Every structure is written in structure tokens, then in C-alpha cells.
Amino acid sequence: xxxxxxxxxxxxxxxxxxxxxxxxxxxxxxxxxxxxxxxxxxxxxxxxxxxxxxxxxxxxxxxxxxxxxxxxxxxxxxxxxxxxxxxxxxxxxxxxxxxxxxxxxxxxxxxxxxxxxxxxxxxxxxxxxxxxxxxxxxxxxxxxxxxxxxxxxxxxxxxxxxxxxxxxxxxxxxxxxxxxxxxxxxxxxxxxxxxxxxxx
Amino acid sequence: xxxxxxxxxxxxxxxxxxxxxxxxxxxxxxxxxxxxxxxxxxxxxxxxxxxxxxxxxxxxxxxxxxxxxxxxxxxxxxxxxxxxxxxxxxxxxxxxxxxxxxxxxxxxxxxxxxxxxxxxxxxxxxxxxxxxxxxxxxxxxxxxxxxxxxxxxxxxxxxxxxxxxxxxxxxxxxxxxxxxxxxxxxxxxxxxxxxxxxxxxxxxxxxxxxxxxxxxxxxxxxxxxxxxxxxxxxxxxxxxxxxxxxxxxxxxxxxxxxxxxxxxxxxxxxxxxxxxxxxxxxxxxxxxxxxxxxxxxxxxxxxxxxxxxxxxxxxxxxxxxxxxxxxxxxxxxxxxxxxxxxxxxxxxxxxxxxxxxxxxxxxxxxxxxxxxxxxxxxxxxxxxxxxxxxxxxxx
Numbered sequence: 001x002x003x004x005x006x007x008x009x010x011x012x013x014x015x016x017x018x019x020x021x022x023x024x025x026x027x028x029x030x031x032x033x034x035x036x037x038x039x040x041x042x043x044x045x046x047x048x049x050x051x052x053x054x055x056x057x058x059x060x061x062x063x064x065x066x067x068x069x070x071x072x073x074x075x076x077x078x079x080x081x082x083x084x085x086x087x088x089x090x091x092x093x094x095x096x097x098x099x100x101x102x103x104x105x106x107x108x109x110x111x112x113x114x115x116x117x118x119x120x121x122x123x124x125x126x127x128x129x130x131x132x133x134x135x136x137x138x139x140x141x142x143x144x145x146x147x148x149x150x151x152x153x154x155x156x157x158x159x160x161x162x163x164x165x166x167x168x169x170x171x172x173x174x175x176x177x178x179x180x181x182x183x184x185x186x187x188x189x190x191x192x193x194x195x196x197x198x199x200x
Numbered sequence: 201x202x203x204x205x206x207x208x209x210x211x212x213x214x215x216x217x218x219x220x221x222x223x224x225x226x227x228x229x230x231x232x233x234x235x236x237x238x239x240x241x242x243x244x245x246x247x248x249x250x251x252x253x254x255x256x257x258x259x260x261x262x263x264x265x266x267x268x269x270x271x272x273x274x275x276x277x278x279x280x281x282x283x284x285x286x287x288x289x290x291x292x293x294x295x296x297x298x299x300x301x302x303x304x305x306x307x308x309x310x311x312x313x314x315x316x317x318x319x320x321x322x323x324x325x326x327x328x329x330x331x332x333x334x335x336x337x338x339x340x341x342x343x344x345x346x347x348x349x350x351x352x353x354x355x356x357x358x359x360x361x362x363x364x365x366x367x368x369x370x371x372x373x374x375x376x377x378x379x380x381x382x383x384x385x386x387x388x389x390x391x392x393x394x395x396x397x398x399x400x401x402x403x404x405x406x407x408x409x410x411x412x413x414x415x416x417x418x419x420x421x422x423x424x425x426x427x428x429x430x431x432x433x434x435x436x437x438x439x440x441x442x443x444x445x446x447x448x449x450x451x452x453x454x455x456x457x458x459x460x461x462x463x464x465x466x467x468x469x470x471x472x473x474x475x476x477x478x479x480x481x482x483x484x485x486x487x488x489x490x491x492x493x494x495x496x497x498x499x500x501x502x503x504x505x506x507x508x509x510x511x512x513x514x515x516x517x518x519x520x521x522x523x524x525x526x527x528x529x530x531x532x533x534x535x536x537x538x539x540x541x542x543x544x545x546x547x548x549x550x551x552x553x554x555x556x557x558x559x560x561x562x563x564x565x566x567x568x569x570x571x572x573x574x575x576x577x578x579x580x581x582x583x584x585x586x587x588x589x590x591x592x593x594x595x
Contacts, residue, residue: 022216040299047298051329101336108391112421120419172411175428179272179407181570182429185563186271188223198228199555
């Protein structure tokens with residue numbers, strides 16, 4: 001039995017185990033679910049050891065004798081002190097270092113998600129599309145302005161914003177259905193083509 | 201209990217069976233449904249295609265996903281890699297997730313089987329797994345210098361020594377990133393590399409995520425977007441119609457003219473070609489086995505292989521003024537005599553698309569039928585609900 005056939009059969013078995021949940025919860029489904037989580041974690045651990053620990057810690061420190069790396073290594077190990085009641089305060093130092101990355105991304109995220117998006121909403125209303133986007137943006141934003149009662153003409157206007165959101169949620173729901181069906185298609189393609197070789 | 205009341209109380213397992221059948225039957229019996237391409241997909245295709253044959257241009261594919269989203273994202277990756285190999289475009293790959301490493305290998309091996317001339321380190325380079333914690337320094341560092349930021353590739357070779365790096369330095373050359381992800385695709389590239397270096401960013405996302413990514417597309421921050429299986433199917437179609445296309449007399453590999461200018465096979469994107477009826481035979485996903493030529497086209501085709509003329513004449517048949525070759529009738533010995541190039545060229549003329557290059561389109565057939573079933577269920581359920589409501593009100 002070739003490796004490919006063997007791996008396909010194992011994949012097919014676990015796929016059917018997962019599908020069995022559609023009938024009702026059962027031990028085969030539970031086993032497959034636990035195995036998936038366990039194997040993913042184990043695989044990630046081994047790969048992280050090989051691709052992170054060895055090239056970024058072991059090799060530079062012990063083979064190239066770059067002793068300066070001891071300092072960040074020790075600070076990194078402070079993370080593990082979360083489990084100690086007395087020394088858990090030390091884990092705040094590596095967290096503070098990680099926050100540097102978060103801090104660096106804030107102005108860039110502001111630029112990408114707010115400034116550029118705002119600039120794009122401030123273009124001349126040359127087409128119906130642009131007008132609809134502009135109108136919708138204002139209506140939706142005003143819908144979330146709760147300091148004024150949603151009544152009268154203002155209420156009617158913000159109600160348009162609600163409809164805009166409903167259209168958006170509908171599109172999201174349609175895309176979600178599409179994604180879930182795609183996942184099912186992928187699994188069935190695996191069973192029908194890779195395992196049984198019926199498709200051409 | 202009438203029909204609608206029964207539908208209201210239908211056990212969900214019956215619905216599962218109907219949906220499963222709605223998917224399995226179109227998969228087993230594929231039909232040639234067309235898949236209209238949308239601007240986000242066309243824009244990405246054109247951007248990648250503009251790198252064709254250029255030594256000083258490359259794109260980077262970021263595989264930021266694991267196996268759970270493969271049904272939607274893997275066909276996109278295969279289609280883009282195929283596009284790159286067909287049009288002689290340099291491509292780099294990396295992943296921020298440990299589980300992404302094997303997916304890169306799987307994608308590259310799937311496509312490479314059809315392109316034996318493609319070499320690692322020359323035509324493509326796999327950086328492999330780079331920990332997500334290093335994403336920010338890697339993305340910013342590559343803006344200054346790629347080979348000093350990512351020192352070795354997945355095979356452990358020094359990146360600066362690889363032939364692919366000859367004319368590549370930073371984002372001025374490697375000027376397009378396509379990130380595939382089932383969550384916040386492309387955001388780190390958009391945050392760190394686009395504002396600072398002007399890098400072109402594009403994404404391939406699962407359908408669930410597409411709605412969240414549209415604002416960035418609309419504001420022009422994403423060059424293009426492949427959304428779910430539909431996006432993958434569109435890209436597959438574009439590759440078949442333009443990149444994998446060969447005129448009967450044209451070579452199947454890049455050639456050079458008298459002035460040494462590289463001529464890349466395939467053809468450039470054109471909306472007119474897409475709208476033309478002639479393109480329809482290039483997007484057939486049902487199995488094709490007959491190569492059809494006009495006499496002039498056949499002459500042009502066999503002129504490429506002067507020593508094989510007798511063999512081509514032996515296997516051809518004529519019908520309605522056209523010359524036909526059914527590749528199923530070609531024996532193993534004849535295949536050997538034709539040789540790898542001539543046989544591959546002839547097989548390509550059947551316009552037969554290998555299963556692995558039409559996975560998303562076959563999936564879209566099933567998708568359409570499943571959607572019709574779901575809509576039908578929703579309509580029936582609603583009718584039943586309102587009938588029941590009216591009856592209760594009457595009582």
C-alpha cells in the first residue's frame with residue numbers, strides 16, 4: 001500500500017467520522033475532534049522548535065557564541081513566571097516589549113483603516129455608485145448617534161442607514177453560506193476524487 | 201398534515217442528505233457552466249501578468265492559513281502559481297503559520313508536475329515558515345533588502361546566492377504581495393509595507409471574510425481580491441483563456457527573437473477575447489480528447505516538429521474539412537516517438553484541462569446547485585410559515 005493511498009484512507013476515515021456528527025454526537029466524532037486539536041498542536045510545537053528555537057536561539061547562542069542573546073532569552077523566559085505567585089510580576093517585562101509592536105502598528109492602522117477610508121469617502125460624487133456610498137455612510141453613521149431620538153425626518157433618514165446595514169448583513173450571510181458549502185465541496189472532492197479517483 | 205406543514209417539521213437530516221446529493225451529483229457529472237469574471241479578479245490577474253518574463257519583477261505569495269480553509273484557498277494558490285509558471289513570472293512564497301509550510305510544498309508540487317523545467321531558486325523561491333512574531337521586522341526589513349532580512353530559504357540555501365535574486369533587491373522589484381487567509385488577510389502588509397514602501401497588496405480570502413475586505417478594495421488599498429471558491433474559479437478561467445493559451449503554431453516555452461528579446465507564450469488579458477465565443481472552448485471543464493485544426497493551423501503546428509510529420513499524418517483523421525487528432529488513439533509507442541515536447545503540445549491542443557486546474561470551477565457547479573436547493577428550502581419554509589400563521593390567526 002503506497003503512502004498516498006494510506007494517507008488518503010486515513011483522511012477519508014476521519015472525514016466520515018466528523019460527518020457522523022450530522023446524525024448525532026458520537027465517540028468517533030469526539031475522537032476525531034480531539035485528535036485534530038492534538039496533532040495540530042504537536043505538529044506546531046515540533047516545527048516551532050525546529051524553525052524558531054534552533055535557528056534563533058540554539059545556533060546563535062551555542063554555535064556562534066553570540067552571548068548578547070542571553071539577555072532577550074532571559075527576558076523571554078520571564079513569560080513562564082506567570083505560573084509563580086511570587087515572581088509573576090517579572091512576566092510584565094516581555095509583555096511590555098510585545099506592546100512595542102502593538103504601539104508601532106497603531107499609527108499605521110489609523111492610516112490604513114481610517115484616514116485612507118475617509119479620503120476615499122470624500123471624493124466628488126460623480127457617479128450614482130459614489131453617491132450611494134456617500135449617502136449610505138452618512139446614514140449608517142447617524143444611526144449610531146444615540147444622543148438624538150430617532151424620530152421625525154431624522155428618524156426616517158437613519159432608518160435608511162438600518163436598511164443599508166441589513167443589505168450588508170444579507171451579503172455577509174450569503175457569503176457565509178457560500179463558504180460553508182465550499183468547505184463541504186472540498187471534503188466531498190477529496191472523498192470522490194483523491195480517495196476513489198472518480199473525477200476527471 | 202399538508203405538504204408545507206410537513207416541510208416545517210422536516211428532520212434536518214433529510215436536508216443534509218438533499219444538500220449532499222446536490223453537491224455530489226454535479227461533482228460526479230460536471231457540466232460546462234460559465235463563470236463571469238469580476239473586476240477584483242481581473243485586476244489581480246492583470247497586475248501579475250504585467251510581470252511576465254521580467255527578471256526585475258516578482259511577486260510574493262503569503263500562505264497565512266492552515267488546512268481548514270484549503271477548499272477555498274488552495275485552488276487560488278494553484279491557479280496563481282500556474283499563471284506564474286506559464287508566463288515566466290518569478291514567485292516567492294512564505295507563511296506565518298507552522299501549518300502553512302506543508303501547504304506551500306503541496307501547492308508547488310501540484311503545479312510543478314506540469315512544468316518540469318521550473319527550478320527552485322531560479323523561477324521560484326520558498327522562504328518557508330517564518331514565525332508570526334517576526335512578521336513586522338520581516339515585512340519592514342524586506343522593504344530595504346530581501347536577502348539580508350530572510351537569509352535562508354526553506355531548503356536552507358543562502359537567499360543572496362540564489363539566481364532568482366539577480367535583479368531583485370527590495371519592494372521596488374518584488375512589488376506585489378498576495379496573501380491567502382481565512383481571517384484578516386493582508387492586514388500586516390497593508391499596515392507596515394504599503395504606507396511606507398508603496399507595496400502593492402492583494403488578497404485571496406474565504407467567502408466569509410470577503411465582505412470585511414471589500415472596503416479596502418473599494419479604497420484602492422488592495423489591487424485585487426479573490427473571494428472564496430468563486431474567485432478561484434474566475435482565476436482558473438483567466439489562466440486557461442490567456443496564460444495557458446497557445447496558437448497551433450506557437451512554441452510552448454519562452455523563446456527569443458533575433459534581438460534577444462524574450463517572447464513569452466500565452467496572450468495578454470483582453471475583455472474582447474473573454475466576450476468572444478471562441479474563448480468558450482478554452483473554458484470547457486468536461487474532458488476533451490480531440491485536437492481540432494483547420495488545414496492551415498495543422499500545417500503550422502506540424503512545421504514545429506519537421507521530423508515528426510509522418511507520425512502526425514498517421515494519427516490524424518479528417519472530418520468536414522477539419523483535421524482531427526483524438527489523443528486517446530495515440531499508442532504508448534507513438535507517444536514515445538513524438539517525444540515529451542510534441543506530445544505535450546498536441547495534448548494541449550485538445551484544450552483538455554487537468555482536474556487539478558479546474559477544481560474550483562467543478563466546485564462552482566456544485567455550489568450553484570446547492571444554492572438553488574437552499575433558496576428552494578427557504579422559499580418553501582417561508583410559505584409554510586405564513587400559511588401556518590394565517591391558519592392560526594383564523595382559528
